[in-house]
């Protein structure tokens with residue numbers, strides 16, 4: 001029976017660690033009629049004009065089921081340490097758009113900025129807390145690593161193609177989720193596919209140690225919701241948002 005002891009001890013640890021973790025789940029839905037997505041105004045480079053002939057803005061994408069894409073729901077958790085990804089996440093430029101449009105990483109992560117396009121782009125970061133780079137990417141396949149140390153929602157533009165915008169949201173802990181982000185196989189969900197879907201803006205944050213937090217949601221166009229104090233206990237709690245809960249920066 002000697003060999004049984006370590007196994008018993010291990011299962012005890014597993015059970016206790018699971019027993020003290022909670023889940024937050026909910027939806028982020030648009031109130032009323034969502035505005036139509038404006039067409040992309042491409043002005044230069046035949047490659048961009050051709051690939052974005054039917055391209056529409058990704059700034060606010062609402063599904064048939066009223067779900068809002070690219071809302072980051074995150075916890076403010078004092079003392080929580082973020083986990084570093086095993087591989088550098090990639091922010092690509094594909095057919096003269098940032099891909100993905102919104103990328104979420106934990107603070108301290110190095111993001112590989114790159115391009116898949118045959119035309120030159122430049123990655124222009126509007127960061128205020130992190131390094132604000134402005135790098136020319138002359139052609140496909142070149143990789144420019146950028147380490148992001150501080151919590152911030154960073155806007156990226158391209159000075160060559162004025163319609164190009166993308167965001168990297170840097171969070172300081174692992175407790176976040178993004179609506180309409182990736183499918184079950186881990187592939188990015190495209191904006192057009194999301195718009196045609198019946199998704200209701202569902203999200204889920206799992207494995208949250210029990211305790212007190214504040215929960216908040218961010219969207220590039222709608223703004224940020226008020227930080228809401230919550231207590232995570234063993235089990236699942238539901239916190240849902242609508243577009244009416246968001247306020248733009250500086251607005252009252």
Ligand SMILES: [Cu+2]
Pocket residue numbers: 096120121122158159160161164
């Ligand atoms: Cu560009």
